[in-house]
Amino acid sequence: MTEQWVNLAATILLIIAFAMLSQRRVLSLVRLFAWQGLVLSVSTAMVAYSTGQSHLWISAALTLGLKVIVLPIVLHSLIVRLNVRWDVEPLINVPTTMLAGIGLVIFAFALATPISQLAGTVTRSTLGIALASVLLSFLMMIVRRKAVPQVIGFLAMENGLFFAATSATYGMPLVVELGIALDVLVGTFVFGIFFFHIRETFDSLDIRHMEKLKED
Amino acid sequence: MNLASFPSAEAAVGIGLAWLALGAFSLLESERARFVARGVFPLSALVSFALAALALRTLGDPADTLTLPLGLPDLPFHVRLDGLSAFFLCLLGVCSFGITLYASDYFRSESVQKLRLLSLQYHWFLASMTFVLLADDAYMFMVAWEAMALSSYFLVVTEHRQGTIRRAAFIYLLIAHIGALSILLCFGVLHEAGVEAYSFDALRQAQLTPFWASVAFLLALVGFGAKAGMMPLHVWLPDAHPAAPSPVSALMSGVMLKTAIYGLVRVVFDLIGSPMWQWGLLVAGMGATTALFGILYALQQNDLKRLLAYSSVENIGIILVGLGLAMIFFGSGHPEAGALGLIGAFYHCLNHGAYKSLLFLGAGTVLRSTGMRNLNEMGGLIHRMPQVAGYFLVGSLAISALPPLNGFVSEWLMLQTALQAGQLDNGVLRSLVPLLAAMLALAAALTARCFVKAFGIAFLGQPRGVVSEHAHGHGEEDASLFERLGMAWLAVWCLVLGVFPSTVVGLLNQVSLSVAGAGLPPSALEAGVLWLVPSTQARASYGPIVFLLVIAVVVLITYVTVRVCFHGRLRRAPPWDCGFPEQTARMQDSSEGFGQSIRVIFAPIFRIAQRVPNPEDAQPKFELRVEDKHWHGFYLPIARAVEYLSARIGKLQQGRISTYLLYSFVTLIALLVFVR
Structure with a gap:
C-alpha cells in the first residue's frame, strides 16, 4: 500500500523536475521548487509511518520547514529585491533540453536497476527516479545562464539526493542529514550575498560576465 | 657501565631534542644578540661533541631501537641507531662541532633579529639532520627530510633582499622537492602491498621482483642524487652554497650532502638488501661523470664559494664511484672487494666533511x-x-x-x-x-x-x-x-x-x-x-x-x-721585473x-661566451662567461615543454560556469557508467 503512494510521489517528483527544466520564469521555478520539497516531505513521512523509523519523521519535518517554507521565502525575497523577475532564456532551447532529459532518465533507470535489486527497502523501485531527478537538476544548472536558476538547480539536486538516500537505505544517519540541511541553508545565504556582489560588479546577474575573469 | 644496556638511541634522540630546544631558546632570547652568539652556539658545539662521542662509542654495537610516543595515532616515530647511523652521526658531530664554534664568532655582528632567526634555523637544521639519520620508518624519515630541506632553505635565503639569492634558494627548494617526491615514491614501491606499517623493518622484509627493486633503486638514486648534487641534478648546488652564510655553506656541503649518501646506502644496501651489479655500474658511471664535470666546472669559477660548491659536486661524484664499485662487487659476489669500496666511500664522506x-x-x-x-x-x-x-x-x-x-x-x-x-x-x-x-x-x-x-x-x-677598501671592518683582519x-x-x-x-x-x-x-x-x-x-x-x-x-x-x-x-744578510727588495718595469698587480695571472x-x-662541455677586444680598440674590454651547459641543455627545454603543455591544458579553462558544470556532469556520467 505504502509502496504505491511512494511510487506516486516519485512520479510527481519526476514530473516536477521536468517542469523545472522547461520553466522559463524565475518565480515559477521557486514555486516548483517549493512543491518539490512538499512532495519530498510527504513521501518521507509516509516511509516513516510505514517503517517506523523515527528519525525519518525529523527528516520530513526538516524538509518541510527548510525546503518548503524558509528557502522559497528567502529566494522569493531575493528575486524581488534584485528585481530579476523576468523570463530566463536558456542556453539551449527547451525541446532539446527535454530530449536530453529523457535520455538521462533512461540512463538513470538503466543504472539503478541492479542497485535497486540489492536494496531491501519498500521504496527501492524509486531509486531510478531519484537518480534521474539529480541528473535533471544538474542539466538545469548547465543550461541556464542566470545565477538564480542555477542556485535553484543546485537546491533541487540536493532534493534528488535526499530522495535517493531515502529510497535506497531509508535515509542517511540523522547527523548527516542535519549537517546537509545546515549546509544548504548556509549555502543559500552565501549565494544570496554573492548575488548582490555580482550585480554590484556587473550590473547584471548574467553569469556570462564572469567569463571576463578568465586569465589569458 | 654495561655496554649493552647503554640507552644509545635515547641519548641520540635527546641530542636532537637538545638542538631543537637551543633553537627555540634563542628565539625567546630577544634582548642580547651577544648572548645568543656567545652562549647558545658554544653550548650547541658541546652538544655536537657529545653526539660525536656517543656515535663513536656505539659504532660497533648492535642496533638499538626505540619507539617514540610522537607522530600520528597508530603511526609512531621509530628510531634506530645502528652502525651506519652511528657513523654518519659521528660525521655530523665532528663537522658541526668545528662549524658551530666558528659560527659563534662569525655571526656575532649580525643584528639581534637576524641572529635569533639564524640560530633557530641553524639548530633545527642540525636537529633535523640528526633525525634523518636516526629515523627507522619512512614516515619519520620523510618528516625529518623535509624539515631539513626547509630549514636549510630558510638559511640559504638569510640575505633575502637580494634577488639572485631568492632565485638560488627557490631552485634549491624546487629540486629538493622533486627529490623528496622521488624518495617518497621509492618508499611506496618498497612497501609491500598488504603490510600495514611503513617501518623500515617492514620494508626490509618485503620481497621484490628484480624489476620493482630496480624501479625502487632508480627512484632512490634520483631522489638522493638530487640532494647530493649528482649531475644533472646538481644545478642548485653552485647557486645555493654561495648564497648561504659561510658556516651554513660548510654545514650543507660538509654534512647535508652526506645525508643523501646515507639515504642511498640505507635504501640500496639495507632496505633492498641485495644490490645488482647493473645498478652499481650506473651509479659508478654517474659518479665518474659527476666528478669529472664537477671539477672541470670548478676550475672555471671566479667566485671562491662557487668554486668550492662545484668541488663538492666533484667529491660527491667520487663518493658515488666508491658506492657504485661496492655495488658492482657485492652484486657479482665479491663481498670483500665490495666492503672495500663501501669503506672507501664512507672514508671519503668523512674526509670531505672535514x-x-x-x-x-x-x-x-x-x-x-x-x-x-x-x-x-x-x-x-x-x-x-x-x-x-x-x-x-x-x-x-x-x-x-x-x-x-x-x-x-x-x-x-x-x-x-x-x-x-x-x-x-x-x-x-x-x-x-x-x-x-x-x-x-x-x-x-x-x-x-x-x-x-x-x-x-x-x-x-x-x-x-682596488684593495678591498670596502672591508666590513670589525677592526680585525x-x-x-x-x-x-x-x-x-x-x-x-x-x-x-x-x-x-x-x-x-x-x-x-x-x-x-x-x-x-x-x-x-x-x-x-x-x-x-x-x-x-x-x-x-x-x-x-x-x-x-x-x-x-x-x-x-x-x-x-x-x-x-x-x-x-745562511750568511745572515737579509734584504727585502722588489722581485725581478724581467726588465719590464711597468708591471702592476693586475698583470698577475688571473682566475x-x-x-x-x-x-x-x-671546450665542448662548457657554454662559453667570450668577447676579445681588437687591437685598435680605444677602451679594450675583455669579457668571458663560462656557463653550465646543463642549464640550457636540460632544464630550460623541460621548462619550455611544461609551459607549452600548460598552455594547451589551459584551453580547458573557458571561464564559463556552464562549461565547468558540463565538465563535472560528463565526469559524473562517465564515472557512473564506468563503475557500473
Missing part, C-alpha cells in the same frame, strides 16, 4: 673580513690574514689528495677497489671499472690544479686592483679566536684521518659489517696501526707515518742546512687565465 667545511670556513672569513668573493679581486691575502691562509692551505692540500693528509687515503682506497676488478667474471665490467678509475684519477689531478688556483690566486701574489678554534679542529681532523687510516678503516669495517654484512679480509686487518692494507700486504700497502717522517726529516734537514749555511688551458681542451 676539509670542505674547513675550506668554506676559510672562504667565509675572507668574505667577512674583506667583503670579497671574486678571486680576481683577491691576491696577497696571506700577508693580511696568515691564519686563514694556513688553514686554507691545509684544506687545499687535503682536498688535493696529498699524503699524509686525509684526502689521499680515501681516493687511494677507491683506486685500490677499482684494481680488484680482476676478480670479476664479466669481461665488460672488467674493462669498464679501470676506465672509471682513470676518470677518478683525472678528476683527482684536476682537483689539485683547481686548488692551486684557488689558493694561489686568493692568497699569494699581490692584491689586485684575520680570523678571530673562535673562528680559529673551529678551523683548527677541522684541520686537526684532516691530519688525524690522514695519519691513522688503519684505525679509521677498522671502525668503518664494523659499519660495513653492520650494513652490508661483509667486511675486509682478516689479512687486511692484521697489518697493525702503521700500515693500511686494503686486501693483502703483498698487493698494496700505505704507511702515512712513513710519509710524515720523510716530510718531517726533509724539512728538518733543510731548516738545519739553511741555519748552518680566468689559470683555467684557460682547461677551457680550451674541454
Whole structure:
C-alpha cells in the first residue's frame, strides 16, 4: 500500500523536475521548487509511518520547514529585491533540453536497476527516479545562464539526493542529514550575498560576465 | 657501565631534542644578540661533541631501537641507531662541532633579529639532520627530510633582499622537492602491498621482483642524487652554497650532502638488501661523470664559494664511484672487494666533511673580513690574514689528495677497489671499472690544479686592483679566536684521518659489517696501526707515518742546512721585473687565465661566451662567461615543454560556469557508467 503512494510521489517528483527544466520564469521555478520539497516531505513521512523509523519523521519535518517554507521565502525575497523577475532564456532551447532529459532518465533507470535489486527497502523501485531527478537538476544548472536558476538547480539536486538516500537505505544517519540541511541553508545565504556582489560588479546577474575573469 | 644496556638511541634522540630546544631558546632570547652568539652556539658545539662521542662509542654495537610516543595515532616515530647511523652521526658531530664554534664568532655582528632567526634555523637544521639519520620508518624519515630541506632553505635565503639569492634558494627548494617526491615514491614501491606499517623493518622484509627493486633503486638514486648534487641534478648546488652564510655553506656541503649518501646506502644496501651489479655500474658511471664535470666546472669559477660548491659536486661524484664499485662487487659476489669500496666511500664522506667545511670556513672569513668573493679581486691575502691562509692551505692540500693528509687515503682506497676488478667474471665490467678509475684519477689531478688556483690566486701574489677598501671592518683582519678554534679542529681532523687510516678503516669495517654484512679480509686487518692494507700486504700497502717522517726529516734537514749555511744578510727588495718595469698587480695571472688551458681542451662541455677586444680598440674590454651547459641543455627545454603543455591544458579553462558544470556532469556520467 505504502509502496504505491511512494511510487506516486516519485512520479510527481519526476514530473516536477521536468517542469523545472522547461520553466522559463524565475518565480515559477521557486514555486516548483517549493512543491518539490512538499512532495519530498510527504513521501518521507509516509516511509516513516510505514517503517517506523523515527528519525525519518525529523527528516520530513526538516524538509518541510527548510525546503518548503524558509528557502522559497528567502529566494522569493531575493528575486524581488534584485528585481530579476523576468523570463530566463536558456542556453539551449527547451525541446532539446527535454530530449536530453529523457535520455538521462533512461540512463538513470538503466543504472539503478541492479542497485535497486540489492536494496531491501519498500521504496527501492524509486531509486531510478531519484537518480534521474539529480541528473535533471544538474542539466538545469548547465543550461541556464542566470545565477538564480542555477542556485535553484543546485537546491533541487540536493532534493534528488535526499530522495535517493531515502529510497535506497531509508535515509542517511540523522547527523548527516542535519549537517546537509545546515549546509544548504548556509549555502543559500552565501549565494544570496554573492548575488548582490555580482550585480554590484556587473550590473547584471548574467553569469556570462564572469567569463571576463578568465586569465589569458 | 654495561655496554649493552647503554640507552644509545635515547641519548641520540635527546641530542636532537637538545638542538631543537637551543633553537627555540634563542628565539625567546630577544634582548642580547651577544648572548645568543656567545652562549647558545658554544653550548650547541658541546652538544655536537657529545653526539660525536656517543656515535663513536656505539659504532660497533648492535642496533638499538626505540619507539617514540610522537607522530600520528597508530603511526609512531621509530628510531634506530645502528652502525651506519652511528657513523654518519659521528660525521655530523665532528663537522658541526668545528662549524658551530666558528659560527659563534662569525655571526656575532649580525643584528639581534637576524641572529635569533639564524640560530633557530641553524639548530633545527642540525636537529633535523640528526633525525634523518636516526629515523627507522619512512614516515619519520620523510618528516625529518623535509624539515631539513626547509630549514636549510630558510638559511640559504638569510640575505633575502637580494634577488639572485631568492632565485638560488627557490631552485634549491624546487629540486629538493622533486627529490623528496622521488624518495617518497621509492618508499611506496618498497612497501609491500598488504603490510600495514611503513617501518623500515617492514620494508626490509618485503620481497621484490628484480624489476620493482630496480624501479625502487632508480627512484632512490634520483631522489638522493638530487640532494647530493649528482649531475644533472646538481644545478642548485653552485647557486645555493654561495648564497648561504659561510658556516651554513660548510654545514650543507660538509654534512647535508652526506645525508643523501646515507639515504642511498640505507635504501640500496639495507632496505633492498641485495644490490645488482647493473645498478652499481650506473651509479659508478654517474659518479665518474659527476666528478669529472664537477671539477672541470670548478676550475672555471671566479667566485671562491662557487668554486668550492662545484668541488663538492666533484667529491660527491667520487663518493658515488666508491658506492657504485661496492655495488658492482657485492652484486657479482665479491663481498670483500665490495666492503672495500663501501669503506672507501664512507672514508671519503668523512674526509670531505672535514676539509670542505674547513675550506668554506676559510672562504667565509675572507668574505667577512674583506667583503670579497671574486678571486680576481683577491691576491696577497696571506700577508693580511696568515691564519686563514694556513688553514686554507691545509684544506687545499687535503682536498688535493696529498699524503699524509686525509684526502689521499680515501681516493687511494677507491683506486685500490677499482684494481680488484680482476676478480670479476664479466669481461665488460672488467674493462669498464679501470676506465672509471682513470676518470677518478683525472678528476683527482684536476682537483689539485683547481686548488692551486684557488689558493694561489686568493692568497699569494699581490692584491689586485682596488684593495678591498670596502672591508666590513670589525677592526680585525684575520680570523678571530673562535673562528680559529673551529678551523683548527677541522684541520686537526684532516691530519688525524690522514695519519691513522688503519684505525679509521677498522671502525668503518664494523659499519660495513653492520650494513652490508661483509667486511675486509682478516689479512687486511692484521697489518697493525702503521700500515693500511686494503686486501693483502703483498698487493698494496700505505704507511702515512712513513710519509710524515720523510716530510718531517726533509724539512728538518733543510731548516738545519739553511741555519748552518745562511750568511745572515737579509734584504727585502722588489722581485725581478724581467726588465719590464711597468708591471702592476693586475698583470698577475688571473682566475680566468689559470683555467684557460682547461677551457680550451674541454671546450665542448662548457657554454662559453667570450668577447676579445681588437687591437685598435680605444677602451679594450675583455669579457668571458663560462656557463653550465646543463642549464640550457636540460632544464630550460623541460621548462619550455611544461609551459607549452600548460598552455594547451589551459584551453580547458573557458571561464564559463556552464562549461565547468558540463565538465563535472560528463565526469559524473562517465564515472557512473564506468563503475557500473
